[in-house]
Amino acid sequence: MSSQLFTSKHNTLARLSLLLFVAGAAGFLGFMDMLHRSSYVRYTKVRREQPVPFSHKHHTNLGIDCRYCHTSVETSSFANVPPTQTCMNCHNVMWKESDMLGPVRESWETGESLEWTRVNDLPDFVYFNHSIHVNNGIGCATCHGRVDQMALTWREKPLFMKWCLECHRDPAQFVRPDDKIFDMAFDPKSLPLEERQALVEEYGIDTSNQRLTNCSICHR
Amino acid sequence: MTLRPLHLIFCAGLLVTAGCGPLFDIRKAMYDQPKYEPLEVTDFFGDRRSARPLIDGTVAQGHIQLDDHLYLGLEEEDGDFRQAQTYPFPITADDLNRGEEMYNIHCSVCHGKSGHGNGMVVRRGYKEAPSYHRDVLRNAPPGYFIGVINNGFGQMASYSHQIPVEDRWRIVAYIQTLQRSQFANVEDLEAIQVFIEEPITEHSSPEHANEH
Numbered sequence: 146m147s148s149q150l151f152t153s154k155h156n157t158l159a160r161l162s163l164l165l166f167v168a169g170a171a172g173f174l175g176f177m178d179m180l181h182r183s184s185y186v187r188y189t190k191v192r193r194e195q196p197v198p199f200s201h202k203h204h205t206n207l208g209i210d211c212r213y214c215h216t217s218v219e220t221s222s223f224a225n226v227p228p229t230q231t232c233m234n235c236h237n238v239m240w241k242e243s244d245m246l247g248p249v250r251e252s253w254e255t256g257e258s259l260e261w262t263r264v265n266d267l268p269d270f271v272y273f274n275h276s277i278h279v280n281n282g283i284g285c286a287t288c289h290g291r292v293d294q295m296a297l298t299w300r301e302k303p304l305f306m307k308w309c310l311e312c313h314r315d316p317a318q319f320v321r322p323d324d325k326i327f328d329m330a331f332d333p334k335s336l337p338l339e340e341r342q343a344l345v346e347e348y349g350i351d352t353s354n355q356r357l358t359n360c361s362i363c364h365r
Numbered sequence: 366m367t368l369r370p371l372h373l374i375f376c377a378g379l380l381v382t383a384g385c386g387p388l389f390d391i392r393k394a395m396y397d398q399p400k401y402e403p404l405e406v407t408d409f410f411g412d413r414r415s416a417r418p419l420i421d422g423t424v425a426q427g428h429i430q431l432d433d434h435l436y437l438g439l440e441e442e443d444g445d446f447r448q449a450q451t452y453p454f455p456i457t458a459d460d461l462n463r464g465e466e467m468y469n470i471h472c473s474v475c476h477g478k479s480g481h482g483n484g485m486v487v488r489r490g491y492k493e494a495p496s497y498h499r500d501v502l503r504n505a506p507p508g509y510f511i512g513v514i515n516n517g518f519g520q521m522a523s524y525s526h527q528i529p530v531e532d533r534w535r536i537v538a539y540i541q542t543l544q545r546s547q548f549a550n551v552e553d554l555e556a557i558q559v560f561i562e563e564p565i566t567e568h569s570s571p572e573h574a575n576e577h
Contacts, residue, residue: 159371166374170381207485210470216527223403227527234522238491258414260406269398 182303192297193262196248205293211285211327218285222274226261229253264298265289271306272365281348282320283312286329293329306363313357320344436530438511448508454531456538464539467532471524472540480543492520497540498547510537 184191212218214227229252236246252259267273285292290301302308312319320341325331333341401407401415419425430436435453439446475484480497487493514533517523
């Protein structure tokens with residue numbers, strides 16, 4: 146009997162556990178990365194609970210334009226989520242008794258805000274501006290998907306940095322004519338590439354010197 | 366017992382796992398920084414609004430509304446106020462186009478694209494909106510419409526909170542154009558010719574240009 150605690154057999158075991166550890170670490174990192182991209186963390190295509198089951202589908206089918214509610218989308222960085230008053234423009238008369246609209250009436254009577262759950266939310270270290278996109282030929286549908294077909298609103302894109310950059314490198318893939326910005330069904334790819342390139346010129350979108358991929362335009 | 370590589374690796378593993386928690390917290394702290402985005406909720410104030418409402422009797426910088434003509438649609442005449450008969454700024458073709466766009470966004474859902482009062486929401490059971498082509502409204506001055514947009518009218522709510530003030534005037538100019546369009550005559554074609562080339566007459570509405 147030797148007094149050694151470890152025999153030569155343990156050498157293999159040690160090597161094996163090293164290997165296992167490396168594989169485990171790689172697996173863990175891979176898993177975290179998958180989690181990071183998953184809709185569980187990103188909420189991509191996940192219908193979000195809201196205080197009132199507001200349906201874009203119902204309302205835009207009535208022919209209500211996005212700007213009736215998202216009033217500042219063309220003029221400011223923030224698109225605006227409508228105040229209770231906007232809902233009451235119609236619901237003071239229509240569906241007055243509906244249970245679903247209970248919280249709206251309550252908010253109207255008490256003056257307390259409805260707390261909508263944020264659907265699209267960038268980290269606070271990213272600067273985003275709606276007006277600059279909407280006025281340069283990028284339609285709502287390109288970033289938000291077919292909102293007009295959503296009963297409960299969901300996030301269409303995971304909002305990764307690479308997604309912003311993909312377009313900033315080559316906006317000609319996505320631009321559309323000025324009168325189609327709010328047209329949810331319009332597909333920019335239905336235009337030939339030359340026409341879209343002409344549009345980029347027309348809007349004066351300047352991608353020279355990697356201007357639009359400069360870190361400091363988004364991380365100010 | 367001496368330290369072996371295996372022990373070291375094990376300890377390193379523990380450290381990494383333990384370190385991950387705070388590491389994610391730091392990332393979280395950068396994602397949600399102690400600043401407020403528009404409309405963000407706060408726990409600091411009782412009503413949970415980070416954007417504070419104005420204190421009664423105060424005016425936000427740059428928001429003072431001294432111009433009664435522009436903001437209220439009122440004109441002073443012999444010391445009395447009456448509904449403005451004119452526009453506070455000249456209406457150009459661009460203004461009319463903007464007016465059309467804004468009208469179609471904010472008014473047409475009830476009043477209909479042509480102003481007959483048969484918009485989609487009315488068809489779904491909202492109180493019927495009156496046609497703009499009735500005589501009373503055809504003869505109403507721009508100031509009357511501004512009053513309705515600002516204060517509402519019967520069942521119709523006020524729209525001032527969702528339409529910037531200049532756009533309200535552009536909407537009115539467009540409504541008066543709609544009204545005119547329903548009762549156009551041959552002379553109007555000449556007016557249109559002029560209109561396409563240059564702005565309509567200064568400070569006069571399409572409606573009242575007709576009264577002479």
